[in-house]
Amino acid sequence: MSYEPKIIAFCCNWCSYAAADLAGISRMEYPSNIRIIRVMCSGMVHPETVVEAFNLGADGIMVLG
């Protein structure tokens, strides 16, 4: 089966998002089915937000910070 999961990554502005940014600048490749959402702090990602992302079609969620 050609199943491509959709993965949402909530990334903290101050660490993981900066790291992802650096990965981009360094032209490192990662699969396109990971979608990054920048948040000001991973602590602000409410559990309801995670649940809503699942309801709207996400297959996996990462909260990075």
Add this chain to the structure above:
Amino acid sequence: MAVRIAEEWLHSCSGCEIAILNIGEPLVELLSVLEFVHIPVLMDHKYYGQTGEGKELDIPEADVGIVSGGVANEEHLEVLEEMRKKCKILIALGTCATHGGLPALMNNWDVGEAHKQIYQTVTTDACTVPDQNVPKPLDRVYALDEKVKIDLMIPGCPPNSQHIAGAILSLLNGEEFKLPTKSVCDTCPTVRKGKGDVKKVRRFLENAAYIAEEPIDKMRCLLEQGFMCMGPVTLAGCAKRGAPSCIIARVPCRGCFGPVRKGGNQMLDMMNALASNGIDFKSVIDRKNLLRFSGAHGLIRQQRPTE
């Protein structure tokens, strides 16, 4: 002038229509101020004209539209969109219409694969899934508000006849109609003693402990007796005779009025409730079953292959 009403049923069982009839004698009085212009269960108005020569699906204009059932195929969608176009106020009646209802359990599977399997049971002759002049299924079962704007939701499986009559009367009088906002537990008179020593929830394989001659308000809360009961996470509204209707039969609630808050998730809320009371949530053997009435809105999702 009489208020014109149109009624339709989509992915439904006709229980909501029976609930309308169960308004009983007041319904006969209501009929003098209501004019039904379209209601397939009782009346012969046809989509394509009375001799079937019309080209486009047509439902007469109405002041109030009532729709039961969810949306699961192309015909449902066409009818729902026509109802929205022709009705000033559109009411979603019953839990299938408001939250997907039981048929939304199907959202756990790929529709095409599931249908194939249904046409391969022991007694079914070899065949392909019917596809000629029958409406094509959508990818999943939807609640009505995922497809069109809905003005009023009256959940329940079946909905409470008094809510239906109340909603119609309020509309007639130009008043706002209010549904209960609390949980089933708030309308349940059983005895609660606070956090008990229940560590696991039990399946309903034996009857609850109670004395038959005693009224419901002498029976211990079923959750405190250790049975899975979804009262805490279910919208109130079923209590017509002094107690929630399943509790009257001494049977635990399964959540047929949907979540208490709009957009709530009965499975997560129930798991939270169990965990915060020190009950082992792993003792629930079929977690998805807790979403059996509210699986639309993406809450029940297709199982993905695990590798």
Add this chain to the structure above:
Amino acid sequence: MGKVLTIQPVTRIEGHASIAIELDDNGNVKDTKLHLMSLRGFEKFIEGRPAEEVPRIVNRICGICPWMHHLASVKAVDACFGVTPTPAGHKLRELCQVMAHINDKILHFFFLAAPDFVIGPDSDYAVRNVIGIVKAAPELAQQVVKMRQLGQMMLERFAGKAIHPIAGVTGGFAKPMTEPERVGLLRDTETLLDFAVYALDFAKNNVFNKYLDVISKLGTITTGFLGTVDDNGALRIYDGKLRLMQPTGEYVDFPCSEYTDYLAEHVEPWAYAKMPYAKSWKEGFSMDLDHPKGIYRSNTLARINVCDHIGTPKAQAALEEFRAKFGRPAQFTLLYHWARLIELVYACERTIELLQDKSITDPNIRAKVEPKAGRGVGCVEAPRGSLIHDYTTDDNGCIVSANLIVGTTHNIAPMNMSVKQAATMLIKDGVYDQGMLNKVEMAVRAYDP
């Protein structure tokens, strides 16, 4: 190229259907099809569910006869778990089932079918309905609404819910009946019996005798029949053995657990509903009007045809009168309505019988249940026909697979034939009108799908 007349939706029935009548170049009927439009897939989505929960899920197959699915399912789960319900549990289940039949028959005859007869089959659609009856015959309507409501509220009062019940549980029943409840229900059922007898008389005088000409022609086909009887051949609706009768009147009896030896389901690409047929006749499946193969009917007329007698006096008298007039098996399709009212009388009398037996208040209502692996078949007579639920469970008592034969589906093939018969008889040389098309629908409505 001829044209196609579409009757959509078929109205005053319980489900979703449309009729397509194909005319040839001369305007005569070439073919007809009854399209069944809906498929919800209960057989699939009860997979994995704990079996004891399933009776509370499958009742949603039908909001008009939820008790039938509820109880067929409870029986199938009992059989999977190898448990026998206690005597009182058994009686309470049967009681609820026959009470549910009372409402169903009042609903179908007066709310859905009667407008064709009381207002007239050719009258305008805007008045040809129960609301029209309220205006044309307010006293009758008031009485009908009152009686149906009484029946529904009796169930709701006793069992918590009338629609989508919960009180039937594997091993028996969830709540016992108290003595005051028994007395109250008995009193109310006596009122219902009076009404049932009145309804049968009313229909004989104002409907059946008046429309005998239509009844003998419209939608008439020749088929076999399927119903449930006890060991003495008496009509049963809660339990017993299935009886499959050939058009000639010969029959075989078999326990419902052996249904796969006798019945199979045919599928046409233009209808979601499966079409059961009599596999055991070994003639295959054909809806040809002159040479049907494997076709039998279920629902009221079938039960009245297959039973040798009825165990309650008033219904037995009505059966004798019916049989003297139409023979056995009676084939006229519109006689379904007459048979329905005979069963209404039976359901009231049987409810009274059950309630007069004080042992129904025995508090021992539920046997001990252990979930386990097994296979179980449960069958009851739903208003629309023999309803079969067949489950297989795993070691944990959860459903592995399910097969359902729903009452209505037995009649899908016969309905197709009746539609064709009616349309061919009525529509000739391109002449058709609303009244004719409504009469085609009347042929469907008789089956109460």
